[in-house]
Amino acid sequence: MRTRWGQRAGRLFLLPIILLGPTWLATGRADAQPADQQAQRLLASRCSVCHSTDLIQQQRLPRDRWEATVDKMAHWGAQLDKEEAALLTDFLATYFHPEAGPVVVLPAASPPVQADQESGTTPAPGWAAARGAALYKQNCLPCHGEAGSGGVGPKLARNPILTQADRFRTTVSQGRGAMPPWGAMLRPQEIADIHAWLNTLRD
Amino acid sequence: MTSHEGPGITRRSLLAGAAGGLALALTGGRLPSPAEAAEPGADDQTADQPLITHVARPLDAETPCQVFTQYLTPNDRFFVRSHFGPPALESVAPSVWRLSVAGLVERPLSLSLNDLSTFDEITVTAVVQCSGNGRAFHSPKAPGVQWEQGAVGNANWTGVRLRDVLQRAGLKAQARHLQLQGADRPVVASVPLFTRSIPLKKALHPDTILAMRMNGAPLPLLHGGPLRLITPGWMADSCVKWLTDLTLQEEEAGGYYMQTAYRYPSRPVKPGEVIAPQDLKPVEAMVVKSVIAFPQQGAILSPGAIMVQGVAWTGEGRIVTVEVSTDDGKTWEQARLVGDEAPYAWRQWRFLWRTRGSGRRAILCRATDDRGQVQPMASPWNPGGFLWNGWDHVQVQVRET
Numbered sequence A: 001m002r003t004r005w006g007q008r009a010g011r012l013f014l015l016p017i018i019l020l021g022p023t024w025l026a027t028g029r030a031d032a033q034p035a036d037q038q039a040q041r042l043l044a045s046r047c048s049v050c051h052s053t054d055l056i057q058q059q060r061l062p063r064d065r066w067e068a069t070v071d072k073m074a075h076w077g078a079q080l081d082k083e084e085a086a087l088l089t090d091f092l093a094t095y096f097h098p099e100a101g102p103v104v105v106l107p108a109a110s111p112p113v114q115a116d117q118e119s120g121t122t123p124a125p126g127w128a129a130a131r132g133a134a135l136y137k138q139n140c141l142p143c144h145g146e147a148g149s150g151g152v153g154p155k156l157a158r159n160p161i162l163t164q165a166d167r168f169r170t171t172v173s174q175g176r177g178a179m180p181p182w183g184a185m186l187r188p189q190e191i192a193d194i195h196a197w198l199n200t201l202r203d
Numbered sequence B: 001m002t003s004h005e006g007p008g009i010t011r012r013s014l015l016a017g018a019a020g021g022l023a024l025a026l027t028g029g030r031l032p033s034p035a036e037a038a039e040p041g042a043d044d045q046t047a048d049q050p051l052i053t054h055v056a057r058p059l060d061a062e063t064p065c066q067v068f069t070q071y072l073t074p075n076d077r078f079f080v081r082s083h084f085g086p087p088a089l090e091s092v093a094p095s096v097w098r099l100s101v102a103g104l105v106e107r108p109l110s111l112s113l114n115d116l117s118t119f120d121e122i123t124v125t126a127v128v129q130c131s132g133n134g135r136a137f138h139s140p141k142a143p144g145v146q147w148e149q150g151a152v153g154n155a156n157w158t159g160v161r162l163r164d165v166l167q168r169a170g171l172k173a174q175a176r177h178l179q180l181q182g183a184d185r186p187v188v189a190s191v192p193l194f195t196r197s198i199p200l201k202k203a204l205h206p207d208t209i210l211a212m213r214m215n216g217a218p219l220p221l222l223h224g225g226p227l228r229l230i231t232p233g234w235m236a237d238s239c240v241k242w243l244t245d246l247t248l249q250e251e252e253a254g255g256y257y258m259q260t261a262y263r264y265p266s267r268p269v270k271p272g273e274v275i276a277p278q279d280l281k282p283v284e285a286m287v288v289k290s291v292i293a294f295p296q297q298g299a300i301l302s303p304g305a306i307m308v309q310g311v312a313w314t315g316e317g318r319i320v321t322v323e324v325s326t327d328d329g330k331t332w333e334q335a336r337l338v339g340d341e342a343p344y345a346w347r348q349w350r351f352l353w354r355t356r357g358s359g360r361r362a363i364l365c366r367a368t369d370d371r372g373q374v375q376p377m378a379s380p381w382n383p384g385g386f387l388w389n390g391w392d393h394v395q396v397q398v399r400e401t
Helices: A002-012 A015-019 A034-047 A063-076 A082-095 A127-139 A165-174 A188-199 B011-017 B019-027 B065-069 B162-169
Strands: A024-026 A104-106 B052-055 B060-062 B099-103 B109-111 B121-129 B152-161 B177-182 B195-199 B209-214 B228-230 B243-249 B263-265 B280-282 B289-294 B305-313 B319-325 B336-338 B347-354 B359-369 B392-398
Touching: A034 A082, A034 A127, A063 A082, A127 A188, A165 A188, B065 B289, B065 B305, B099 B162, B109 B162, B121 B228, B152 B162, B152 B305, B162 B209, B162 B243, B289 B359, B289 B392, B305 B319, B305 B359, B319 B336, B319 B347, B347 B359
Parallel strands: A024 A104, B099 B243
Antiparallel strands: B052 B060, B099 B109, B121 B152, B152 B209, B177 B195, B177 B243, B209 B228, B263 B280, B289 B305, B305 B347, B319 B359, B336 B347, B359 B392
């Protein structure tokens, strides 16, 4: 019993941190793995459709419980294919395991470097919009629907915000309300590509 | 509420996006916004926050313990538990609101709020507590919102007896369970609805009420307004909010939220053990419990006499003793039960603690009810992390200031 109280006492002084909610801190650690990056994108694009991700970050579960949870969520409508589910489960089991303690430090999310974009060749016309379509599907579709038709998030096709490039960029990169901020996960060029694609949509 | 420039914004996005803003307008107080709640490294201001947010959307937020120095928990400081968040405002307007009573009844009813007010009015003071309150203290951890002490409150609930309404509909002999459905809906239709049921015996209990007022005010939207069920003595998973549909039936409600979630093993289980479905029963009555409201966790106190304060409650019985220990549970002394005693309300208690020496001290408390239930040091582990009622404790520093 002694040890039990001892352990608790140690925990108790961390309580104010727990109570404030942030159990997910990003740091500037440079060695972020691509899989970790992708998992964080999945959390933002697929897992925050129905609830904010604080519900996920406050869990401390063993791998089998994470598997069961991700499975349940997919069953309920989280849009994940098998590979994405496995990658996400791996990430959750690595960072949010039972011994993780009250504060979990995650690698900083940063947009992946695209070799083809750095190469300096002039893209063919329509290239940006094509890239944008793929990025939209990955990151925005679960909330904004097929062809920007709307869903949990507002309709984006022919949305007046498309006529204001600056507002579009800041809204997407900083997030708003239930929309996660994309600034740490998408490069300005990628946000511009999504914008270019949205501009091609008609209704 | 949040501003929405988009022309194509749906009701759902509005709800989801404005959860924080809605909360503000609807409890009549200020709630932490999702942005604030997610702010890492903010100062420890939990004491001044109306509620401590665990999930920003849909809102799950608990009451800071020091609010429990009051007998009645104010509406804007009462914990909020959401499965999907409140329904759209237009769907709960008094002009459109209907309560349907159907299934195994002689005369199906569709009642407006005005119709309901023709039944006898009744007020019950009752504790409402989330089944997962204290989940964070279970070891190993159980999945779900990591509530600590504050997913509980004590309020005056005013409304009409459920029994009276059911009797007007006339029950058929086969009716055994009452299914409960509220107007809240998930953002994605493939998510199961929060459909619950209670056995007929509880439904016909004269203290089970359809509540329309909370602490004298119209029931706030976040707390289930215009109408929620109150099942005094039972955990809040039965206290369905935004109640629109009562269905009398032979069987318990089906679906995830009745058949899988909110169930508790009927025998002791080991963490990770596979439990047969027939060994899992719905969470119903509350268990005996007490918490410390003063002093606060981490408080720095001058040596001398300190009035420790708290509350204690139980399910369908009365609190008979509350004990306090200031030596890590080696010895216990009785606290004084004070204030009102009402069947389903909590009991306030006080304990005059004369500090000895200085340094870090833990204050523990435990309650006992008239059925011989004693609050244990730690509650039995269960897969859902329900019914935590382990001894409460706060750590303080005693030192000359």
